[in-house]
Amino acid sequence: MAIGNLDLTQLDRALMTDEQKSLLNTSNISQREIEQLLVMRGQVQEFQMMMMKYDCALSEVRTKLEVLNKELSLRYNRNPFESIKSRIKTPVSIYEKLRRKGLPFSLENIQNNLSDIAGCRAICSFVDDIYMLAECLKKQDDVTVLVEKDYIAEPKDSGYRSLHLIVDIPIFLTDTKEYMKVEVQFRTIAMDFWASLEHKMKYKKDIENAELISEDLKFSADLINQLDRRMQQIRERIDAGDGKPYAMTPTSEERKASDETLRIIKREILAEQRAMLIDDEDD
Numbered sequence: 001m002a003i004g005n006l007d008l009t010q011l012d013r014a015l016m017t018d019e020q021k022s023l024l025n026t027s028n029i030s031q032r033e034i035e036q037l038l039v040m041r042g043q044v045q046e047f048q049m050m051m052m053k054y055d056c057a058l059s060e061v062r063t064k065l066e067v068l069n070k071e072l073s074l075r076y077n078r079n080p081f082e083s084i085k086s087r088i089k090t091p092v093s094i095y096e097k098l099r100r101k102g103l104p105f106s107l108e109n110i111q112n113n114l115s116d117i118a119g120c121r122a123i124c125s126f127v128d129d130i131y132m133l134a135e136c137l138k139k140q141d142d143v144t145v146l147v148e149k150d151y152i153a154e155p156k157d158s159g160y161r162s163l164h165l166i167v168d169i170p171i172f173l174t175d176t177k178e179y180m181k182v183e184v185q186f187r188t189i190a191m192d193f194w195a196s197l198e199h200k201m202k203y204k205k206d207i208e209n210a211e212l213i214s215e216d217l218k219f220s221a222d223l224i225n226q227l228d229r230r231m232q233q234i235r236e237r238i239d240a241g242d243g244k245p246y247a248m249t250p251t252s253e254e255r256k257a258s259d260e261t262l263r264i265i266k267r268e269i270l271a272e273q274r275a276m277l278i279d280d281e282d283d
């Protein structure tokens, strides 16, 4: 069985040693090849067992969020989240993520170095629902928060916004209780829309004008942030039953975004004028 220009025996060794690990950085791996690797190592059952446990932990977290959604929607007359998605990372993406971290594919490395094998994403309408839902989950006595990353308060350089919790949650098997990690992401609908598009770009190779697109995405992330804030303010006014007009003081971010809009419009008008001049010269 060959993988790129390596056969499996070589591959297995390459995964084990630092020297040969670098060889792997150039080779893509398929699901079938990972399966073969596990067969060779006699770890098929162990891997399946591990993935089953992540899957159970994911179901637990998903159920917890769904229960909260039901209760909170009765209490506040709206759903804290609009939809929920969950997924178990595929073996190929696990392999890729370990490779990005410079680690060989092994069950130990998966358990010790990856915290998003089981991932759950709650998509909310409003930013305050994100924090309310996350607080309710964090308070539960069988949930331990290992890491909290607030990319809403501090967005990534790319413009990415979301609240991430890595939680440890017990699952009960026939004769054992085991703790498994689950990554829970909370986003607004607008943040999710942005992240899906940006994710597509990140994983697509050979994109023309990638830098310009990243700039545009960053700009759109700011607009999305403003939109989320405004939607929340509108909802608060509706909830308060207060129909009076109100003035919103723009934040420095909003001012920056409108300046940027003006700059882009000016640039486009100039480009159009230039194109028209060239057309006239050609005539």
Ligand code: 0O2
Binding pocket: 093, 097, 115, 116, 149, 156, 158, 159, 160, 164, 194, 195, 196, 198, 199
């Ligand atoms: P995929 O394909 O979505 O699964 P760490 O856990 O700290 O070692 P990690 O996992 O990069 O490092 O943590 P981080 O930055 O919190 O990212 C976890 C996940 O959040 C990512 O998983 C993405 O799903 C999402 N994410 C983080 N940053 C960005 C971003 O800039 N854009 C988008 N679209 N998504 C982001 P994966 O495994 O990287 O990707």
